[in-house]
Amino acid sequence: MPGTTSMMVAKTVSGLEQILKSELDGIGALNAEVMNRAVSFEGDKACMYRANYLCRTALRILLPVHVFEINSQEDLYREIKEFCWEDHLDADSTLAVDAVISYTVFTNSQFVAQKTKDAIVDRFREKTGKRPSVDLENPTLRINVHLFKNTCTLSLDSSGQSLHKRGYRKQTGIAPINEVLAAGLIRLSGWDMKKPLLDPMCGSGTILIEAAMLASGIPSGNFRSEYGFTKWKDFDEALWERVKKEAVEKISFPDDLRIVGFDKSVMILRKAVENVDFTGLDRLVFMKQAAFEDSIPPSAEGVIITNPPYDERIQLEDSVAFYKMIGNVLKRKYNGYKAWVISSDLEAIKFIGLKPSKKFKVFNGPLECRFLGFDLYEGKKQNKFTD
Numbered sequence: 001m002p003g004t005t006s007m008m009v010a011k012t013v014s015g016l017e018q019i020l021k022s023e024l025d026g027i028g029a030l031n032a033e034v035m036n037r038a039v040s041f042e043g044d045k046a047c048m049y050r051a052n053y054l055c056r057t058a059l060r061i062l063l064p065v066h067v068f069e070i071n072s073q074e075d076l077y078r079e080i081k082e083f084c085w086e087d088h089l090d091a092d093s094t095l096a097v098d099a100v101i102s103y104t105v106f107t108n109s110q111f112v113a114q115k116t117k118d119a120i121v122d123r124f125r126e127k128t129g130k131r132p133s134v135d136l137e138n139p140t141l142r143i144n145v146h147l148f149k150n151t152c153t154l155s156l157d158s159s160g161q162s163l164h165k166r167g168y169r170k171q172t173g174i175a176p177i178n179e180v181l182a183a184g185l186i187r188l189s190g191w192d193m194k195k196p197l198l199d200p201m202c203g204s205g206t207i208l209i210e211a212a213m214l215a216s217g218i219p220s221g222n223f224r225s226e227y228g229f230t231k232w233k234d235f236d237e238a239l240w241e242r243v244k245k246e247a248v249e250k251i252s253f254p255d256d257l258r259i260v261g262f263d264k265s266v267m268i269l270r271k272a273v274e275n276v277d278f279t280g281l282d283r284l285v286f287m288k289q290a291a292f293e294d295s296i297p298p299s300a301e302g303v304i305i306t307n308p309p310y311d312e313r314i315q316l317e318d319s320v321a322f323y324k325m326i327g328n329v330l331k332r333k334y335n336g337y338k339a340w341v342i343s344s345d346l347e348a349i350k351f352i353g354l355k356p357s358k359k360f361k362v363f364n365g366p367l368e369c370r371f372l373g374f375d376l377y378e379g380k381k382q383n384k385f386t387d
């Protein structure tokens with residue numbers, strides 16, 4: 001596709017589609033349209049490389065190569081076997097297949113992935129006597145098969161490993177937030193990249209690092225070395241180097257910005273420090289061991305974005321009391337701040353006891369979450385404490 005424009009699909013987390021669309025518009029993608037957990041767009045090869053390297057809220061960039069109708073399970077095998085896979089794969093390469101299905105004659109996505117793999121492998125075996133082997137972790141080519149009703153779309157996955165794997169998180173706590181979701185929450189919050197930003201339950205530091213990368217214009221792919229497309233037959237290394245150079249030249253560290261993290265656990269905070277040090281963003285990100293209830297606001301005003309325990313992977317003794325504590329601390333100490341809290345504990349989060357001025361529904365993996373924004377401006381109209 002050098003120079004030619006192709007239709008592509010960028011996948012994302014439910015709730016971040018609009019943000020991803022604006023990111024794609026920003027890198028020069030054409031005709032971006034919001035879908036369910038995805039955005040379709042058009043662009044050339046440089047655009048595909050940019051989408052992978054720069055779109056903070058994209059999980060994968062798929063390049064559809066074949067769309068066909070199926071009326072039976074046999075149709076799938078036959079159509080896939082007839083497709084000219086030699087354009088994309090050699091007999092001595094490796095492959096992996098991801099399948100996503102809905103409302104189709106198939107009921108099991110694993111089975112669809114298996115059938116797809118069989119059809120490709122059988123084609124090579126019949127033509128060359130050799131067959132590509134399967135490598136689920138690090139294949140030469142990752143293929144995505146999407147079945148919706150009777151329509152099957154075969155795509156090449158230009159990202160390879162999911163783009164949330166940024167390459168900077170060397171250490172994690174028990175329940176790290178997905179990097180793509182963290183980046184999306186920062187954008188949803190409307191943070192202006194100037195006011196101080198605080199995550200008072202920062203865990204391994206994902207929100208802090210994503211915020212610092214955003215504010216400095218560090219590409220989301222800056223710390224990652226591999227993408228699916230770098231192993232493709234048509235990989236254009238010179239173009240890829242140009243795309244990266246263009247983006248890296250725009251990095252600029254803001255002078256006065258402070259991004260602060262607290263966590264009550266010293267052990268977890270050490271992991272955040274290690275991650276931040278790895279990125280070199282310690283010039284913007286400052287961390288301190290503190291329980292939120294004992295914390296001292298690092299500035300008179302600012303934006304809080306935090307991902308407290310949900311009582312899922314991190315168990316809480318009394319989740320209602322915990323979320324009440326969050327509300328009380330916000331009210332008592334954080335006047336002048338705008339606070340954003342994400343949680344899947346939809347009952348307990350109400351006990352923050354403040355009326356949210358903004359609300360978003362997002363998913364953290366399979367968990368349906370609310371991302372609530374609270375205005376904590378003392379004496380102003382926005383101050384809507386309920387107790």
Ligand SMILES: C[S@@+](CC[C@H](N)C(=O)[O-])C[C@H]1O[C@@H](n2cnc3c(N)ncnc32)[C@H](O)[C@@H]1O
Pocket residue numbers: 172173175176177178200201202203204205206207262263264265268290291292293307308309310314
């Ligand atoms: C869900 S994790 C945050 C994960 C983080 N966003 C990341 O990406 O790693 C919640 C964090 O809150 C911390 N925590 C729990 N209670 C706290 C409190 N009262 N004050 C400060 N931190 C607390 C835990 O130690 C844990 O690291």
